Amino acid sequence: MAGRSRKYRVLIGKPGLDGHDRGAKILARALRDAGFEAVYTGIRRTADEIAAAAVQEDVSAVGLSSLSGAHLRLFPAVVEALKQRGAGDIPVLGGGVIPDEDLAALKQAGIVEVYTPGTPLAQVVEAFENACDRHQKGRSGK
Amino acid sequence: MNREDLLQGLKGRDPRAIARAISLVEDGDPLADAILGSLDESRIEQALVLGMTGPPGAGKSTLTDQIIAGYRARSQRIGVIAIDPSSAISGGAFLGDRIRMMRHALDSDVIVRSMATRGRLGGLCAAAGAAVRILASSGCSPVIIETVGVGQSEMDIIRLADVTTLVLAPGLGDDIQAMKAGLLEVADILVVNKADCVGAETLAMDMEAVARESRDKGGSTEVCMTVASEGRGIAELMQTVEALEKQYRQGGEHARRRQHAYDLEVLDWALELLRPELLEKIAKSGSNRTGDPRLKAAGILRQI
Amino acid sequence: MAEHPKAREWEEKVLKKSLHRFPERKEKFTHHGGEEVPRVACPESIDAPYVEKLGFPGQYPFTRGVQPTMYRGRFWTMRQYAGFSNAAESNKRYRYLLEHGTTGLSVAFDLPTQIGYDSDDPMSVGEVGKVGVAIDSLADMEVLFDRIPLDTVSTSMTINASASVLLAMYVAVAEKQGVPGEKIQGTIQNDILKEYVARGTYIFPPRPSLRIITDIFQWCSKHTPAFNTISISGYHIREAGSTAVQEVAFTLANGIAYVQAALDAGMELDSFARRLSFFFNASSDLLEEVAKFRAARRLWARIMKERFSAAKPSSMMLRFHTQTAGNTLTAQQIDNNVVRVTLQALAAVLGGTQSLHTNSRDEALALPTEDSVRTALRTQQVIAYESGVGDSVDPLAGSYFIEQLTDGIEAQASELIDTIDRAGGVVAAIEDGFVQRQIENSAYDYQQEIERGERVVVGVNQFQTDEKVRPPLLRIDPEVERAQVQRLKALRESRDNGQVQAALAKLGEAARSEANLMPAILEAVRSYATLGEICRVMRDAFGEFRDAG
Numbered sequence: 001m002a003g004r005s006r007k008y009r010v011l012i013g014k015p016g017l018d019g020h021d022r023g024a025k026i027l028a029r030a031l032r033d034a035g036f037e038a039v040y041t042g043i044r045r046t047a048d049e050i051a052a053a054a055v056q057e058d059v060s061a062v063g064l065s066s067l068s069g070a071h072l073r074l075f076p077a078v079v080e081a082l083k084q085r086g087a088g089d090i091p092v093l094g095g096g097v098i099p100d101e102d103l104a105a106l107k108q109a110g111i112v113e114v115y116t117p118g119t120p121l122a123q124v125v126e127a128f129e130n131a132c133d134r135h136q137k138g139r140s141g142k
Numbered sequence: 143m144n145r146e147d148l149l150q151g152l153k154g155r156d157p158r159a160i161a162r163a164i165s166l167v168e169d170g171d172p173l174a175d176a177i178l179g180s181l182d183e184s185r186i187e188q189a190l191v192l193g194m195t196g197p198p199g200a201g202k203s204t205l206t207d208q209i210i211a212g213y214r215a216r217s218q219r220i221g222v223i224a225i226d227p228s229s230a231i232s233g234g235a236f237l238g239d240r241i242r243m244m245r246h247a248l249d250s251d252v253i254v255r256s257m258a259t260r261g262r263l264g265g266l267c268a269a270a271g272a273a274v275r276i277l278a279s280s281g282c283s284p285v286i287i288e289t290v291g292v293g294q295s296e297m298d299i300i301r302l303a304d305v306t307t308l309v310l311a312p313g314l315g316d317d318i319q320a321m322k323a324g325l326l327e328v329a330d331i332l333v334v335n336k337a338d339c340v341g342a343e344t345l346a347m348d349m350e351a352v353a354r355e356s357r358d359k360g361g362s363t364e365v366c367m368t369v370a371s372e373g374r375g376i377a378e379l380m381q382t383v384e385a386l387e388k389q390y391r392q393g394g395e396h397a398r399r400r401q402h403a404y405d406l407e408v409l410d411w412a413l414e415l416l417r418p419e420l421l422e423k424i425a426k427s428g429s430n431r432t433g434d435p436r437l438k439a440a441g442i443l444r445q446i
Numbered sequence: 447m448a449e450h451p452k453a454r455e456w457e458e459k460v461l462k463k464s465l466h467r468f469p470e471r472k473e474k475f476t477h478h479g480g481e482e483v484p485r486v487a488c489p490e491s492i493d494a495p496y497v498e499k500l501g502f503p504g505q506y507p508f509t510r511g512v513q514p515t516m517y518r519g520r521f522w523t524m525r526q527y528a529g530f531s532n533a534a535e536s537n538k539r540y541r542y543l544l545e546h547g548t549t550g551l552s553v554a555f556d557l558p559t560q561i562g563y564d565s566d567d568p569m570s571v572g573e574v575g576k577v578g579v580a581i582d583s584l585a586d587m588e589v590l591f592d593r594i595p596l597d598t599v600s601t602s603m604t605i606n607a608s609a610s611v612l613l614a615m616y617v618a619v620a621e622k623q624g625v626p627g628e629k630i631q632g633t634i635q636n637d638i639l640k641e642y643v644a645r646g647t648y649i650f651p652p653r654p655s656l657r658i659i660t661d662i663f664q665w666c667s668k669h670t671p672a673f674n675t676i677s678i679s680g681y682h683i684r685e686a687g688s689t690a691v692q693e694v695a696f697t698l699a700n701g702i703a704y705v706q707a708a709l710d711a712g713m714e715l716d717s718f719a720r721r722l723s724f725f726f727n728a729s730s731d732l733l734e735e736v737a738k739f740r741a742a743r744r745l746w747a748r749i750m751k752e753r754f755s756a757a758k759p760s761s762m763m764l765r766f767h768t769q770t771a772g773n774t775l776t777a778q779q780i781d782n783n784v785v786r787v788t789l790q791a792l793a794a795v796l797g798g799t800q801s802l803h804t805n806s807r808d809e810a811l812a813l814p815t816e817d818s819v820r821t822a823l824r825t826q827q828v829i830a831y832e833s834g835v836g837d838s839v840d841p842l843a844g845s846y847f848i849e850q851l852t853d854g855i856e857a858q859a860s861e862l863i864d865t866i867d868r869a870g871g872v873v874a875a876i877e878d879g880f881v882q883r884q885i886e887n888s889a890y891d892y893q894q895e896i897e898r899g900e901r902v903v904v905g906v907n908q909f910q911t912d913e914k915v916r917p918p919l920l921r922i923d924p925e926v927e928r929a930q931v932q933r934l935k936a937l938r939e940s941r942d943n944g945q946v947q948a949a950l951a952k953l954g955e956a957a958r959s960e961a962n963l964m965p966a967i968l969e970a971v972r973s974y975a976t977l978g979e980i981c982r983v984m985r986d987a988f989g990e991f992r993d994a995g
């Protein structure tokens with residue numbers, strides 16, 4: 001459409017009990033400043049709540065943050081919950097205090113990208129851009 | 143999701159289809175016609191559209207959350223369109239209203255949709271109106287529109303509502319002054335939220351005065367006090383909303399407002415639909431800057 | 447220096463008494479050549495402005511420290527925060543730390559414990575034993591302090607929303623060891639207000655939470671007089687991204703709210719004020735941090751004296767624990783973190799902290815390993831025993847730079863507190879989201895500066911290297927959760943459930959009345975009611991707070 005490019009909608013969620021939301025909020029703001037529409041869920045959400053919100057908001061990507069070391073349980077649970085709701089096509093990205101050695105397991109479980117502290121925001125934003133691009137292409141392909 | 147799945151899904155109240163439909167219409171996708179053409183007009187007619195506006199932080203989302211709980215207790219399906227401003231610089235938005243409504247996230251009869259204003263000159267009424275219609279058509283009633291009452295575009299959206307509440311809270315003095323002129327006029331119910339905080343009584347007295355003034359002029363403005371964070375005053379507020387709705391439906395005000403909203407949406411859509419063609423014509427007319435812009439515009443319109 | 451009457455008065459009245467009660471570490475403190483290190487360096491001539499702004503250590507306004515001789519008497523408490531997986535593992539780590547010279551324990555609890563969920567609660571999935579030790583009942587607490595004498599060790603517990611329950615468990619374990627309440631020493635964090643703005647482990651809404659806190663104040667003033675009943679924490683506010691000024695302002699504003707709540711509950715100011723303690727962050731801007739600590743001390747002293755009319759000097763003293771800044775640790779080139787921690791720890795010591803936790807090099811990646819915890823502790827020991835900065839009190843005083851910065855931070859923080867007062871106090875400012883927004887904006891601005899390269903983070907946005915070796919990390923075996931759940935199940939089967947139900951019912955009654963909650967909680971704890979069960983009763987009575995975004 002001329003005059004208006006499509007906006008990417010994304011959802012930032014905090015699964016589990018970890019209340020440190022500085023990273024999640026900074027990311028949501030950075031995404032806003034990069035032109036995304038970023039929905040934020042607040043802290044202490046279950047995987048299922050995050051998935052349900054992602055469906056209602058029709059987002060093109062979900063970002064998760066956890067700093068409590070529970071990522072191996074919580075992130076895959078969100079991927080699973082999205083599938084359950086027929087939204088397995090929505091890519092999930094993760095971030096937090098995550099040791100390198102967990103990366104393989106998370107990728108295996110369907111998390112498309114994982115970021116640890118110190119990653120430049122621009123790089124994370126770009127990953128969202130790419131994930132949304134691929135998601136949109138997949139959609140229009142169908 | 144293809145066209146058939148989408149339309150089928152809409153009929154079947156599939157949350158994904160509903161969510162997709164709103165995005166497609168909002169993005170101006172060609173499928174919009176098919177989607178909006180398939181809606182259940184009688185449901186839309188019956189649904190209550192409730193406007194919720196007020197200054198930032200007054201408690202609109204918290205109140206909405208409580209109203210959701212109230213209607214769910216009566217097993218009514220309910221929809222929410224929560225509108226937040228887009229950043230003027232980046233065009234992006236931080237959509238945070240949903241945070242306060244997350245306890246309903248797993249309830250399939252509560253549909254919450256966040257929407258950004260996208261800095262549109264027009265088009266917001268069209269997009270928000272369409273979202274309301276999609277939700278109402280899927281069986282939601284009421285459909286609540288939450289929007290920060292600051293700018294002109296928000297004032298316009300609020301005209302989509304059958305009943306409008308203006309949510310105020312003590313301690314936001316300056317904002318209220320600034321709003322008095324515009325929003326107090328469109329509000330049917332003045333909600334003094336945060337009644338647990340200092341200054342609520344004074345604010346309520348001020349609002350009573352405003353309401354009296356409006357009633358003297360034949361209006362029907364009501365005042366309610368709530369503590370949204372504790373769920374106090376919600377039942378009374380809901381009763382007031384319903385009584386007004388009934389009164390408006392019987393007295394013809396409802397039809398008048400719907401007509402007004404309808405016209406507003408038609409105008410908005412007309413401009414939206416014209417926009418691509420206009421932009422193309424302007425681009426084609428080359429880079430000469432001869433003549434007055436208004437005269438040029440008139441010329442282009444004659445060609446259409 | 448003894449010419450000024452004030453100076454003489456201080457020497458006669460304050461210093462002598464203190465020296466008598468707490469002799470200094472050495473007879474004489476000297477440099478290598480034998481020159482003596484002054485106890486407190488002062489200006490040539492002591493004038494009124496000096497006395498008013500700086501005064502002498504151990505004396506109002508306490509800018510130069512809360513004790514007359516500071517570290518010449520005794521070093522700060524080296525207190526390493528630790529706790530992970532289950533009670534038995536954590537107990538082992540505590541005994542290891544005590545053997546290596548830590549002088550106080552600091553217990554980290556896992557998130558379910560902090561938020562009042564049992565390990566088998568659906569909300570606890572994946573979190574059990576992760577960021578701290580899982581405690582479900584008194585049985586776990588008994589294991590946690592097995593063979594640790596609670597009459598001599600001081601224990602700090604990072605626990606807030608469920609502090610009343612964990613404190614009750616601690617008291618009950620002490621009882622079993624034969625240690626009376628009067629003998630136990632330590633601190634519970636118990637600072638719920640900062641949880642709403644920065645850390646997120648709240649359970650109940652602010653108002654009932656404040657009631658629980660004042661109940662604790664009251665109960666402890668009678669039964670555990672040597673226990674610090676709150677540690678008002680700026681640490682997490684700073685971690686969430688605030689500036690140094692905001693850290694001071696919001697922390698002291700929270701402090702004001704607690705004092706007011708206790709006064710409203712009918713307590714005598716001087717009966718609880720000396721049991722208030724504080725907890726600050728030591729970040730990397732070395733000199734600003736030193737000034738921050740000094741400014742916080744002076745500002746609190748003024749608040750207590752002028753606003754609350756405190757009479758006793760001990761009520762005006764801001765005593766604080768410090769932890770080095772977790773958010774400055776990088777996952778890249780982790781050895782650099784040792785250097786960061788050293789600078790931050792130095793700031794805390796130069797700023798006059800009462801106790802200190804130094805972070806470990808690997809904490810941006812996972813929980814610290816035993817080796818890196820030891821290095822962190824050694825860092826404190828090097829500062830204490832080798833650097834000599836503890837041999838003279840408040841050694842940076844009088845530097846134009848430090849004094850200007852101290853004045854500036856005090857003035858700005860004071861202004862921010864005024865703003866909060868005008869908004870109806872800190873509880874209103876939190877409910878309204880004002881405090882949260884201020885912190886978020888500072889955090890975002892700071893991050894933007896790093897992104898733009900205006901702020902250099904060594905090894906992250908400059909001086910990067912390719913790293914191949916992976917440091918060994920401490921992992922929490924997922925088995926811990928399963929085993930803990932089993933343990934809990936066994937407890938539920940073996941205890942006297944009739945007694946548990948009776949105790950819980952009593953607690954429910956107490957919660958709905960005006961009665962002090964502590965006796966009922968203590969009784970429930972003794973009956974081996976679980977933390978989750980106890981908190982459920984309180985949740986039903988008080989409601990739950992939901993994220994304010």
Ligand SMILES: Nc1nc2c(ncn2[C@@H]2O[C@H](COP(=O)(O)OP(=O)(O)OP(=O)(O)O)[C@@H](O)[C@H]2O)c(=O)[nH]1
Pocket residue numbers: 196197198199200201202203204205239242290335336337338339368369370371372876877878879994
């Ligand atoms: N004390 C008190 N606080 C309330 C009440 N209602 C809402 N709040 C608090 O006020 C703050 C703002 O509430 P929201 O519901 O987000 O307000 P809003 O009008 O939706 O705000 P925006 O969407 O940002 O414009 C939150 O921290 C709420 O918890 C109330 O009745 N009493």
Ligand SMILES: [Mg+2]
Pocket residue numbers: 202203204238239288
């Ligand atoms: Mg809102």
